[in-house]
Amino acid sequence: MSADDPIEPWSIDVLTLFPHWLQWLDEVRPIRNATELGLLALRALDLREHSPLKHRQVDDTPYGGGAGMVLRIDAVVAAMEGHYAQPVEDTRAGRRVVVLTPAGRTFDDAMAIRWAQERRPTTILCGRYEGFDYRVHEHVATEEVSIGPYVLSGGEVAAMTMIDAVARKLPGALGNEESLSDETFSDALDGGAEYPHYTRPADFRGWGVPEILSSGHHAEIQKWRLEQSRARTERNAASPEASADATTS
Numbered sequence: 001m002s003a004d005d006p007i008e009p010w011s012i013d014v015l016t017l018f019p020h021w022l023q024w025l026d027e028v029r030p031i032r033n034a035t036e037l038g039l040l041a042l043r044a045l046d047l048r049e050h051s052p053l054k055h056r057q058v059d060d061t062p063y064g065g066g067a068g069m070v071l072r073i074d075a076v077v078a079a080m081e082g083h084y085a086q087p088v089e090d091t092r093a094g095r096r097v098v099v100l101t102p103a104g105r106t107f108d109d110a111m112a113i114r115w116a117q118e119r120r121p122t123t124i125l126c127g128r129y130e131g132f133d134y135r136v137h138e139h140v141a142t143e144e145v146s147i148g149p150y151v152l153s154g155g156e157v158a159a160m161t162m163i164d165a166v167a168r169k170l171p172g173a174l175g176n177e178e179s180l181s182d183e184t185f186s187d188a189l190d191g192g193a194e195y196p197h198y199t200r201p202a203d204f205r206g207w208g209v210p211e212i213l214s215s216g217h218h219a220e221i222q223k224w225r226l227e228q229s230r231a232r233t234e235r236n237a238a239s240p241e242a243s244a245d246a247t248t249s
């Protein structure tokens with residue numbers, strides 16, 4: 001396949017009890033660009049829609065007792081088979097099926113880059129309550145992913161976070177491709193923090209702009225930016241107290 005061959009849009013489906021929450025994504029500029037360029041096809045699918053149970057029930061009390069409710073395996077499989085019109089095994093063989101959980105592997109920039117390169121059709125399962133019956137992880141999902149070391153009330157915000165991060169990696173999603181190569185985590189900055197940016201006015205309430213930026217010495221400016229990036233990376237890797245001190249001085 002040559003680079004000029006038309007490519008299928010990358011399909012990302014989010015299975016959730018609250019499909020309308022995902023509407024936020026439609027207004028995010030890089031995601032809109034990727035969609036309009038035919039690179040991305042996003043859908044929010046209703047987890048309740050195909051429930052075989054009375055009142056479209058999807059959750060139940062946990063075996064073994066304990067607090068909260070657990071999302072049922074039969075409801076999840078019914079939703080998957082209803083939406084994809086094929087056995088869940090076939091969907092699992094053809095798509096990346098991500099179950100969102102704070103106990104999963106932490107999503108990072110390297111993962112975003114890999115996903116955006118592979119463009120493997122993806123389904124993201126959003127849990128609520130105590131999460132999914134573990135058979136969803138064992139027999140439906142291909143991987144467990146978290147967005148960081150804290151617990152959210154559900155997976156929807158995590159799904160939107162990940163989709164935002166991957167969509168902006170697609171070619172043409174950002175107006176200006178340079179913004180990708182020089183941003184935080186990029187190789188150009190050794191994986192570190194982005195350098196600070198300033199714009200007019202040059203003086204605001206006595207708060208100035210580093211003089212070097214108006215010097216016109218491009219090599220010097222590059223050097224300054226790299227130094228700033230390194231210092232900022234170190235500062236924010238240190239204790240929260242040290243970071244707060246450095247940014248509020």
Ligand code: 6GU
Nearest residue numbers: 100101146147148152158
């Ligand atoms: Cl993916 N889900 C939930 N519920 N909490 C999280 C998370 C995911 N990632 C970090 N915290």
